[in-house]
Amino acid sequence: MGLTFEKLNVPAAYQVVSREIRRIIVSGELKPGDHLPSEAELAEQFGVNRSTVREGIRQLENDGFVRREGRKRLYVSVPTSSDLAPRASRALIMHQVTFKELWEVARVLEPACAALCATNRSAAQGDAIQENIVHTRHMLANAMWSTELDTQFHSLIAEGARNSALLLSREPVGLLLYPAFEMLHPLLPQALGRMLAAHDKIATAIAAGDAGEAELWMRKHIVDFRRGWEMANLSLDVPVTLPGAISED
Amino acid sequence: MGLTFEKLNVPAAYQVVSREIRRIIVSGELKPGDHLPSEAELAEQFGVNRSTVREGIRQLENDGFVRREGRKRLYVSVPTSSDLAPRASRALIMHQVTFKELWEVARVLEPACAALCATNRSAAQGDAIQENIVHTRHMLANAMWSTELDTQFHSLIAEGARNSALLLSREPVGLLLYPAFEMLHPLLPQALGRMLAAHDKIATAIAAGDAGEAELWMRKHIVDFRRGWEMANLSLDVPVTLPGAISED
DNA sequence: GATAGTGGGTCTGTCCGACAATCGGATATC
DNA sequence: GATATCCGATTGTCGGACAGACCCACTATC
Structure with a gap:
């Protein structure tokens, strides 16, 4: 038996x-x-x-x-990325995800977003990106800064790519990675200026519909982020912390 | 007032x-x-x-x-990608995500997985990939095929990258994209052989720790998938359907 | 002495019934 | 016609109840 x-x-x-x-x-x-x-x-x-x-x-x-x-x-209702992304971000936090891990994902996804955004964005989406740049420039001129504007810039570009799979894939990473900039810019005064310059280049390329240029500058921008992180002597392997924007819900 | x-x-x-x-x-x-x-x-x-x-x-x-x-x-408990990915996949289905959208994400994420896997994989993970190849070869020799083996191959490589953010980002896409191969291979007899050849090249490069080679062949593999799709006259813009593996839960 | 039952205590899954707050729409009032 | 009022429907919350699992300690049996 x-x-x-x-x-x-x-x-x-x-x-x-x-x-x-x-x-x-x-x-x-x-x-x-x-x-x-x-x-x-x-x-x-x-x-x-x-x-x-x-x-x-x-x-x-x-x-x-x-x-x-x-x-x-x-x-x-159709689940949106704002339904799913915060949960994924929280899961990543519990996995003690490191800056390096997030960066490795952003390094490939963000340039792809920029390239697709340059060809697929709607007029309104293009305007929203420009508006974000204007806000950012204005903040910086007054020596102020809020991490939401940075997070939003990248989200807007991802939305402009008009690819729901891409949007959903990058959002959990974006929610954790860009708020980490908050730790960087006080240590590296030139970081904010470099960021704005890169955003500007990217936005201009997107406005011109130049996918290659948008992708290139986005890649530079992401690489620059890591370089800044290292220059500020921040560790690549430290688990990122929970940004307030997520903990609230 | x-x-x-x-x-x-x-x-x-x-x-x-x-x-x-x-x-x-x-x-x-x-x-x-x-x-x-x-x-x-x-x-x-x-x-x-x-x-x-x-x-x-x-x-x-x-x-x-x-x-x-x-x-x-x-x-x-710590949420795993198998907790989160099926829900994200279902959300994508409701968004009527197309083959093209999924492919655009896979095109950048999968090569990144392969490159990182080549340097970061554990010995056991390397073995699991080899075993997958052996299984696949055996199936094909008997003129059989199951889409799970393909999905698994790519999941194993993603796990080998040892990057939880990357794993979480690609899983929802992988769950939808690779089962779509089920529609392709009956229309394109040579597709299975090409797939095995590519998997083999990728696995070999990973075993050798050659990140560049692994990345390159993975990119070719993904590009080839799309080319096959087009050769079989399948539309890039048709919403993908729900694979059984997800609907069950 | 080892193993197989036994019994009680705890906890979850499910059910029942109840009620206040709220909402939507019908009705009455001016 | 606009406003106020009432009524039925629905949700959020509550209290209590009970069977079935599960855990563990205890006991009976071989």
Whole structure:
């Protein structure tokens, strides 16, 4: 009798509810914007208690597949990078991700974003980039600086690439890497000026639709970031810390 | 009276519970492996009902910050890419991500993985890659093929790069892109052979620790994938479909 | 003495019922 | 027609309940 049985994994009811609703959403049976039945109705249809349904819904809500505004009915929604990226960033923090690791990813993704942005951006997206530059220049002229502007510059370029996979891939990295600039620029006074100059070159190339030039300058910009980091005697292998923008949620 | 008030967003209690526990975990107050108090105890400490605590916990469970095996106590855990990637992949599906978009990301990330893998891989990781090649060769010799082997090959290389940010960035893309090969190889008989040849070159370069060569062949491999796609008259702009491996969970 | 049962305590998963706050829409009022 | 009011529907939260797992210490059996 060599007959053996695997340890069978009986999923909890709330997980089944969650998966089933998600399946219907991802498969397209329910389209974004569609309303889901009320909790009581779902409970009746699934033949479980409303509490069980509610626990299942929490998971979907967290993923961004369903949303509710206020205490109203649920509706189907497409998860955005702002739903997913902060969670990924937090996961990376727990993995004790280092500056070097983040930089290695940025070094290949950001130039790709810049190149695609130069060819694919909309007019409005181009304007937003220019506006970011103007803001940045204005801040620097007053000897001020906020890391959000830097993070935003790179996010805008990624959006301009019009590639949702690229956007989703780079966002968790961007949320952690660029705020680290906060540690760098007080130690390296010239860093802010160099940053603005690079942003300007990139934005100009994008405005001109010159993909090669945009890619090139973005690469220089990222490489320069690392060089600055090393010049400031900051360690490449120290785990990055959690920026406030993420911890809040 | 220009005084106006913003519409204030009162978070539900279960969300506060969720965020608070997550904060404690991400900040490091609770370390991976630590047990959380029981639901009843959490409810008492937070001063809310156990149902409310349970709803909050569901969200964390889904993110991979806490886990439970069977019906036992919760313990703190580090979210892995297998927690996060399938959700990101599903999100991309809902965004109707195209082959082209995925390919554009893979084109820059996969060569970077290969280059880093050549220098950073452990001995065991190198062996696993070799084993994958052997399996693949064996399958092809028997005129069989399973898309999982291809997906695995690229995942192994990404793991060998020892860069958690890189791993996390590419996984959602890999989960969608390589299964698409399933559509290609019946239309293009020579595709399987070319794939094996490329995998072999890459694995050899990695085994030799030659980062440049590994990167180069990986790039060729990815470019070849796209060329094959076009030769088979498959559209670059058609949204990719959901592979079974993800829909199951 | 080792092994197999036994029993209690704890915790999770699920259910039931309840109620206040809120929302949407219908209705009444001016 | 605009405004105020009421009513049903729905969510968020609560309290309590109970079966099934699980853990562990204890005991009975060989």
